[in-house]
Amino acid sequence: MRSRKINITPYFLVAPAFLIMLGVVFVPVAKAILMSFQNYDLRRPNSLKFIGIGNFIEIFHDPLFWDAFVRTLLWVGFGVGLQFLFGFILALILNQKFSGRGIVRAVSLIPWCTPGVLIGLMWRWIYDGNYGVLNDILIRLHIIDEKVPFLAQTNTAFPSVIATIVWQGIPFFALMILAGLQGVSQEMYEAADVDGASRFQKLFKITVPSIKNTIFITLLLRIIWVANSVDLIMNMTEGGPAYSTQTLSIYIFNKANVLNMGYAAAISLILTLMLSLAAVPYLRKRFKEEKV
Amino acid sequence: MSRNKDTMARRIFSIYLPLSALMLFLLFPFYWTFITSIKPESELYGSVVTYWPQHATFASYIKLFGEFNFLKSMTNSFVVAASSTVVSLLVSMLAAYAFSRYRFKGRKLLMIIFLTNNMFPTVLLLIPLYTIMRSLSILYTPLALVLAYTTFTIPFSVWLLNGYMNDLPQSLEEAALIDGANRFYAFIKIVLPVLVPCLIATGVYIFMTAWNEYTFAVMFTNESNRTIPVALKNLIGQLGVQWDLLTAGGIITIIPVCVMFFFAQRRLVEGLTAGAEKG
Numbered sequence: 223m224r225s226r227k228i229n230i231t232p233y234f235l236v237a238p239a240f241l242i243m244l245g246v247v248f249v250p251v252a253k254a255i256l257m258s259f260q261n262y263d264l265r266r267p268n269s270l271k272f273i274g275i276g277n278f279i280e281i282f283h284d285p286l287f288w289d290a291f292v293r294t295l296l297w298v299g300f301g302v303g304l305q306f307l308f309g310f311i312l313a314l315i316l317n318q319k320f321s322g323r324g325i326v327r328a329v330s331l332i333p334w335c336t337p338g339v340l341i342g343l344m345w346r347w348i349y350d351g352n353y354g355v356l357n358d359i360l361i362r363l364h365i366i367d368e369k370v371p372f373l374a375q376t377n378t379a380f381p382s383v384i385a386t387i388v389w390q391g392i393p394f395f396a397l398m399i400l401a402g403l404q405g406v407s408q409e410m411y412e413a414a415d416v417d418g419a420s421r422f423q424k425l426f427k428i429t430v431p432s433i434k435n436t437i438f439i440t441l442l443l444r445i446i447w448v449a450n451s452v453d454l455i456m457n458m459t460e461g462g463p464a465y466s467t468q469t470l471s472i473y474i475f476n477k478a479n480v481l482n483m484g485y486a487a488a489i490s491l492i493l494t495l496m497l498s499l500a501a502v503p504y505l506r507k508r509f510k511e512e513k514v
Numbered sequence: 515m516s517r518n519k520d521t522m523a524r525r526i527f528s529i530y531l532p533l534s535a536l537m538l539f540l541l542f543p544f545y546w547t548f549i550t551s552i553k554p555e556s557e558l559y560g561s562v563v564t565y566w567p568q569h570a571t572f573a574s575y576i577k578l579f580g581e582f583n584f585l586k587s588m589t590n591s592f593v594v595a596a597s598s599t600v601v602s603l604l605v606s607m608l609a610a611y612a613f614s615r616y617r618f619k620g621r622k623l624l625m626i627i628f629l630t631n632n633m634f635p636t637v638l639l640l641i642p643l644y645t646i647m648r649s650l651s652i653l654y655t656p657l658a659l660v661l662a663y664t665t666f667t668i669p670f671s672v673w674l675l676n677g678y679m680n681d682l683p684q685s686l687e688e689a690a691l692i693d694g695a696n697r698f699y700a701f702i703k704i705v706l707p708v709l710v711p712c713l714i715a716t717g718v719y720i721f722m723t724a725w726n727e728y729t730f731a732v733m734f735t736n737e738s739n740r741t742i743p744v745a746l747k748n749l750i751g752q753l754g755v756q757w758d759l760l761t762a763g764g765i766i767t768i769i770p771v772c773v774m775f776f777f778a779q780r781r782l783v784e785g786l787t788a789g790a791e792k793g
Contacts, residue, residue, distance in 0.1 A: 228619070231697070235612035236624055239668055246665050247631055247644065253642035278623035308536065315533050320525070326533065328776050330540055332768065335775040339743040340764040342748070343573040344543050347757055348548065355546055358563035378578040392540060401783045436787050443632075443786075448636040453728040457747060475729070483641050490638035497633045505626060 262484030277488035286465060287489065293380070294449060294493075297469045301387040301448050302441065302487040308388065308394020314425075316396065317403045327400075334393040342457030345386045349373050349458075355463040373459050374464040383455050383467050390454070391444055398440040402433030435507075443502050446497055551575070551761040558757060574758035575766075584763055587745035591593050594656050594741060595724035598663045599717045607713065611701065613672070614679035615687075631669035637664050644733055654736045662730040667720045674719075677788030678712040679705075711781055718778035723770045742767050750762035 261273050281287050315431070316327055333341070346452035348356050349369030360366045372382045410428050419427070430437075453470050455461060463478055470493045477486035529652070550558065550572055553567045565567075578584045610617075613625055643662055664696040686708070687700040728743040735744055746767070749760045 229616065232612035232616035232618045232621070235608040235616075239609040239628070239672060240624065242601075242605060242661075242664050243628070243631065243668060246661050247634065247639065250639050250642035250646060251634065253646065254638055257642065311532060312536050313746050315529055315536075318529055320529050325739055326537065330537065331775065331779055332772055333540055335726075335771045336768050337723055337728065337743050337746075337765075339726075339728045339746055339766060343746065343760055344547050344764065347761070348543060348546060353563065355563055389539065389543070393534070397779065397783050398787060440585050443733060446633055450637070452636060453743070456728075471635060471637050474635075475640075476642050478637065478644075483645070486637070490635055490641070493635050494633065494638050497635065498630065499667065501630055501633050505629060509622065 251512060254491065257484050258488035258491050262482075262487065264481035264483055273484075277485050280485070281488055281492070286468070286473065287470075289465060290468050290470045293468060293472045294440050296380075297384065297387070298445055298449050300384050300473045302391070302444050304384070304388040305391030305395050305444060306437075306441065309392045310399055312392060312396035313403055314397035317491065331393050333390050334397075336390075338390075338453030339457050341386060341390055342454045345382075345389075346373060346458050349382055374463055376464050379459055379463060379467050383458055386458065387451065387454060391448070392481065393442065395440055398436055399433065402436035403429065406432040438507075439504075442500060445500055449493070449497055533635050547761045548766050550757055551765055553758060555758065574762040578759050578766070582745075582749070582759065583741075584745065584766065587740060587742050588766075590656070590735075590739050591725050591741040594659045594663070595721045597656065597660045598667055599612060599720045599725040601660060602664055602667040602671050602720050603713060603717050603767065606668050606675055607709075607718075609668075610672050610675035610679055611705070613676050615684070615758050628669050630674045632666070632673070634665070636666075640729060640733060643730075647734065654739060656739055658734045659727075659741070661725075661729060662734060663720075663724045663727060671716050671720060674716050674782075675709075676713065676786075678709065681788055682708060693725040712785060715778040715781035715785060718774045719782055722775055725767075725771055 259272055259274060260270060260276055261276065276483060312330065316323060316330075323420060336344075349372035351357065351369055351374060354369075354372070356372065357369040361369070365467055370378060372378045399427070406429060410432075411424060414424050415426060449469075450471055452475050455467050455469065455472050456475065459467045461472040474486045474490045474493070477489065549567060552570045552572060553564070554569050554571050554573070557564055557567055557569065598718050610627070613621065613628075639662070644653070647658045647661075647721075652658050667771065668732050682705065686726070687697070687704050690700040691697065725741075726743060727741075728747070731741045731744050735741060740748070742763070746760060748758050749763065
């Protein structure tokens with residue numbers, strides 16, 4: 223506390239950002255909430271009226287919604303889980319000294335700065351059933367006998383898009399975890415060596431506990447980004463074939479595309495509620511730290 | 515000598531083998547994208563997949579900038595990304611400074627509001643923003659995209675810059691304040707110069723997300739102002755999928771952001787993990 227008088231300076235400083243947020247986030251969110259209680263269908267703009275929780279009741283009985291709901295959990299669980307695993311491995315490697323480390327670190331970043339659209343389209347070309355290079359490689363290695371249309375079959379499409387989001391997320395995890403690893407004190411490892419600890423003991427007893435906050439923040443950010451991601455699946459399969467890659471974000475986008483805005487808004491509110499559950503522990507932590 | 519051999523074998527298994535596998539996985543798609551972009555059509559859709567083009571050609575690049583006027587999309591993307599960067603950096607810097615250096619009523623609530631904004635799905639905002647922008651008749655203008663992008667660039671930048679500023683000691687400005695300088699002067703002369711690298715890192719990140727964004731762009735642009743991601747997507751469907759043009763466009767798109775990002779990434783990660791491992 224600098225003075226007892228109310229200082230208006232901080233309010234002035236926050237005002238511009240706050241006003242923009244008010245216009246582009248709070249007003250739209252309020253509008254989305256309002257829309258979710260209406261049969262807001264832009265194909266029939268004249269019959270617009272409030273229908274109470276009608277949309278939510280319909281969603282509750284919509285098999286496509288439950289289908290997309292479960293698929294979102296799998297998408298986030300496998301997608302983020304595998305990114306974390308491979309990102310962690312890459313970070314552990316990059317944390318050791320070897321020649322060419324700088325270059326490796328630099329080029330491994332490229333997937334992070336590639337647009338989602340391009341990632342989707344690149345991989346769509348790799349997975350292509352006729353001219354795709356993945357089919358060619360797998361045939362040459364005698365893993366498959368004939369070409370597989372990866373994105374056109376219901377049983378291969380979803381694993382294929384998950385592999386793509388994993389590919390995209392590895393660099394982010396690797397760099398974040400690497401930053402954490404570089405802050406772990408060497409003395410603890412030396413002490414563990416004296417006690418004759420194994421590599422795995424050191425990993426799980428020293429490394430992981432020391433960087434748990436970094437892991438936490440990275441997981442949180444990625445869960446939100448992956449759950450919300452539209453561009454990747456949209457450019458690979460548009461949610462198909464036969465809805466087999468339709469996550470909630472894609473379902474909402476498809477509903478909005480056919481201008482059924484009320485229904486789309488209602489589903490997106492449900493998705494937001496799911497994601498805010500992930501945010502609660504983060505906010506708690508952030509403010510707890512400040513008090514120290 | 516035998517000890518040396520042992521560590522060498524160990525290094526191969528703990529570093530070089532897994533590293534090569536991961537690098538192959540991460541980089542092969544880019545190699546393939548580039549190779550595709552310089553293949554003539556006969557080789558692209560031939561019966562044999564070639565791993566190096568027999569007749570390399572840059573025809574797709576020429577066609578991309580000629581017939582498809584890719585430069586126009588690049589200019590559109592640049593205008594949107596640069597404006598988003600300037601607007602977001604300016605307002606976020608002020609807000610982050612207030613959160614870091616002042617204790618005021620409502621601070622906690624405001625911070626929660628800014629931080630939780632990261633959680634809102636793009637698709638939640640997409641629908642109402644579309645109808646709002648249509649009624650304000652700014653749909654299909656660059657302004658629509660710049661405003662839409664602030665929905666995620668401002669919360670993210672406030673968070674990042676707040677992290678950087680909390681790591682700067684208060685004593686930095688306090689000396690100047692004691693000497694009678696006002697806060698504004700202390701900020702401009704003392705805090706800002708220290709903060710420049712962090713501002714650049716944050717700016718690069720904002721630029722990159724705006725340059726790469728697709729979901730808002732596909733709804734809020736039309737033919738005359740569409741950005742790169744939408745233009746790339748539009749290469750599909752006009753005359754079937756034109757993979758040579760598409761991959762050429764992709765290569766052109768990622769080069770500038772990758773170069774910028776390469777220089778900014780280290781500090782960006784520092785900001786994201788700022789204060790993470792304290793206590």
